[in-house]
Amino acid sequence: MAWQSLYALGRRLRKGRERGDAPSGVRPSIPLALAAGLAFWAACACAVSAGEHLGAGGCMLLALGCAAAALAALPLLRAPRGAYAAAMLVATLAGALNGAAGSAMLHAQGEVPTAEAVPFVLRAVEDGSETAYGRRVLAQVEEGFAAGAKVQVLFGGDADVLHGQRFVAEGSLQAVSGSSAEFLWGKGCVLQLRAQEVEHSPGQGVRDAVAAVRAKAVERIGSRGGQDAALVAALACGWRGSIDDELSCAFKAAGLSHLIAVSGAHLSLVVAFASAVLGALRCPRAAAVPLQAALILSFLLLSAASASAVRASIMAFCAMGSFFARRRPSSLSALGVCMMVFVALDPFVAVSVSFALSTLSTLGIVLFGRLFQCWIARAMRWAPRFARDALALTLASNVAATLYGSALFSQLSLVAPVSNVVAAPLFAPSCIGSVAVSLLAGLLPDIPWEVLQAGCVFPGILARAVRACAAVPYASVAVSWSPLAALAASGAIAAALYRLWPVPAAQPQARTPACRQLAGVAAVCALTMLLGVAVAPGLFGGDRCAQMVMLDVGQGDAILLRGSEATVLVDTGNKPALLRQALARNGVTSLDAVVITHSDDDHFGCLADLKGVVQVPSVMVAEDGLSCPCASCETLRSDAEVLVGRDGLVGLSAGDRMEMGSMSLEVLWPVAYCHEGGNGDSLCLLVLVDADGDGATDYRGLLTGDAERGELASLVQAGALGPLDVLKVGHHGSKNALDERTVKSLDPTVSLISCGENNRYGHPSAEALALLEEAGSEVFRTDVHGDVACRFDSDGMEVR
Incomplete structure (x- = not known):
């Protein structure tokens, strides 16, 4: 019935347009159910976030308190006045109760680790991924001990595990600890399992058959190589493992990352396009309804009916119902x-990034889709209807999600408005073609690839359009703001747009007061953004004093060097955000350049991610x-070529010198590789600062990468090193980083240690800290102090 109603409403709307009627832009009222749903979600998210730190007992007390308060508030719902506020209060308390109870249950799961290795039967709830230390996948225990619990499985070998696949792993359950604990808590997981390898063990049920179809499709498409095929797998199956860094960075820089994630807004665009095509073909309802239903079911099949895809499908119904219906x-x-x-x-959905972005995008479509449709219809009368509708849906979906997404990923696309206009008409046909290719590849593995290749045409055009948008200079910028602040700003923008509701005037020449107000606000926002981009670098670059800034990038290295004439980044860490x-x-x-000391992931892992950002x-x-x-x-060279091309990759040898105005860098090490680019082959850079411009060195610093006491001792014995003002301690302050003789020879005034909070390696070591303390060196650490800036001028060195 839902599909028939949607189709009937679409036909009425199409007939109205054929008569020349403009789309209705009446502002919808905000129902209590929506306000209560937002309050329930927000309260549950707060309770889940707090529950990680409260412990099982604290969560139970919170749950009991919320339950008692909710019961006490129930009589208020019958009051003649204030029922709306009472309902909001009850929804908030119920959400907090839900989050606290879920947190208490998760804490209880964390108290059941096993001491001995036993086999577990698990089913993947996400696609597995490869890390620098092996493979990992989030899975749910299906049988026996700890059944139902989510577990992070860390394993070796070459086997891929995709969402929905059933497998066996042998190991002991351990409580998650360290820096990954907070991340996994948000996924409802507090246990991990280490296994030598995993063995696929498919069952005979429907879930196993669905997972097998998706796995065959991903394998068949991925084996073809090429980024057009990789984009097909991402659009239809949600599999992004085959997309290379270059294309992934292009989508981020263009502000189109949401296109390669199955979401409610994603499916809404596809269904809208299908509806427009079927309407243009005069397809009868008896055929159109099953075809549109089959399209949604195909997405569910190719995503192995993941929870996120099911949620997206339901939200797509809501979004498209509002877009075509008159009763939003x-x-x-x-x-x-x-x-x-x-x-x-699932209380932990409340803190899921994918759920938040999908819901906010869908909310934008439901609230503002028809408003944008009015404007697009007025401004683009010449365009085909499906193109206008796709653009309206795309712009509406970004109202509430763009700023929040930029805060989550620390990247704001400045070309996003243009790139969305370019991509909107290409996206839906790309998705439909991708679904057709993936279904045929999964169900008919013997079908020739030449037959399937036709479905890659639109994805190929989309990929080229995205690359063109991302190639615009300063297509995106790095940002650093709180997700909560961004969410509040998004809410304020949405509220202002809802309050003004600038419907275009009946006459093209007329302008309503709301339109003028909106134009003024938009102009101010655009001017503010442009000024921010133009002025922000000057706020930092105006200080011409040389600086060495140790950036807080977690368990990795990233050192920013600022001279009077150049800025250089030494290493990138491995956490892009x-x-x-x-x-x-x-x-x-x-x-002006990025210098990579050596080929460890925690020193160059973000190299390709700089593309489109700086x-x-x-x-x-x-x-x-x-x-x-x-x-x-090889990976380092490949990532460097993604960022600067083959001609931009430069080799450095001992004795080379780079001039940066008031600062210069001299390469001391290595003379030649002895460790295949490992720690002992790290570039060691002597930083020389001429603070007063008289040509003499006023300050000396040393950047060591992961070089340790052996390499430093060789440099000291060769007479290449003497007393230092600043020492970046090698290998994150490991126990082998320094020895007493080297520390005495270098006698650093300030020592910098880059390491992640609660890292699993125990960095920095007690031995290294003791040596530096004994030498009288002042130690600064990113896990304690965050970013640490050493500023050099003629009056002295300042550390802040």
């Missing part, structure tokens, strides 16, 4: 009910790193 409050109420049901079934936040805090929009002309590595055949060096 009913769709808003349905969306509010969906929020409460999803969060009630943290690096982008650090660059934004320091007002960096362009770099302007970089060259990447510099040790000369031997240009030809080293080891896998890590």
Whole structure:
């Protein structure tokens, strides 16, 4: 019935347009169900976030308190006045109760680790991924001990595990600890299992058959190679493992990352396009309804009916119902009910990034889709209807989600408005073609690829359009703001748009007061953004004093060097969001070079992610790193080429010198590779600062990468090193980083240690800290102090 109603409403709307009627832009009312759903979601998210730190007992007390308060508030619902406020209060307390109870149950799961290794039967709830230390996948225990619990499985071998697949792993359950504990808590997981390898063990049920179809499709498409095929797998199956860094960075820089994640807004665009095509073909309802239903079911099949895909499908119904229907409050109420049901079934959905972005996008479509449709219809009368509708849906979906997404990923696309206009008409046909290709590849594995290749045409065009948008200089910038602040700003923008509701005037020449107000607000916002981008670098670059800034990027290295004439980044860490936040805090929009000390992931892992965020002309590595055949060096070269191209990759040798105005860098090490680009082959850079411009060195610093006491001792014995003002301690302050003789020879005034909070390696070591303390060196650590800036001028060195 839902599909028939949707189709009938679409036909009425199409007939109205054929008569020349403009789309209705009446502002919808906000129903209680939507407000209650938002309150329930927000309260549950707060309770889940707090529950991680409260412990099982604290969570139970919170749950009992919320339950008692909710029961006490129930009589208020019958009051003649204030029933709306009472309902909001009850919804808030119920959400907090749900989050606290779920947190208490999760704490209880964490108290059942096993001491001995036993086999577990598990089913993947996400696609597995490869890390620098092996493979990992989030799975749910299906049988026996701890059945129903979510577990992070860490394993070796070459086997891929995709969502929905059933497998066996042998190991002992352990409580999650360290820096990953907070991340996994948000996924409802407090246990991990280490296994040597995993063995696939498919069952005979429907879930196993669905997972097998998706796995075959992903394998068949992925085996073809090429980024057009990789984009097909991402659009239809949600599989992004085959997309290379270059295309992934292009989608981020263009502000189109949401297109390669199955969401409510994603499916809404596809269904809208299908509805427009079927309407243009005069397809009878008896055929159109099953076809549109089959399209949604195909997405569910190719995503292995993941929870996120099921949620997205239901939200797509809400969004499209509001887009075609005249009674949008009913769709808003349905969306509010969906929020409460999803969060009630799994409290940890409340803190899920994908759920938040999908819900906010869908809410934008439901609230503002028809308003944008009015404007697009007025401005683009010449465009085909499906193109206008796709653009209206796309713009509406971004109202509430853009700022929040930029805060989560620490990247704001400045070309997003244009790139969304370009991509909107291409996206839906790309998705439909991708679904057709993936279904045929999964169900008919013997079908020739040449037959399937036709479905890659639109994805290929979309990929080229995205790359073109991302290639615009300063397509995106790094940002550092709180997700809560961004969410509040998004709410304020949505509230202002809802309050003004600037419907276009009946006459093209007329302008309503609301339109004029909106135009003024938009102009001020655009001017503010442009001024921010133009002025922010000057706020930091105006200080011409030389600086060495140790950026807080977690368990990794990233050192920003600022001379009077150049800015250089030494290493990048391996957490893209943290690096982008650090660059934004320091007002960096362009770099003269990136130097990578060696090929460990925690030193170059974010290299490719700089593409589209900052302007970089060259990447510099040790000369031997240009030809080293080891896998890590090959990956380093590949990532460097993504960022700057093959011609931008430069080799450095001992004795080379880089001039940066008031600062210069001299390469001391390595003379030649002895460890295949490992720790002992790290570039060691002597930093020389001429603070007063008289040509003499006033300050000396040393950047060591992961070089340890052996390499430093060799440099000291060779007479290349003497007393230092600043020492970046090697290998994050490991126990082998320093020895007593080297510390005495270097006698650093300030020592910098870059390490992640509660890292699993125990960095920095007690031995290294004791040696530095005994030498009288002042130690600064990123896990304690965050970013640490050493500022050099003629009056002295300042550390802040």
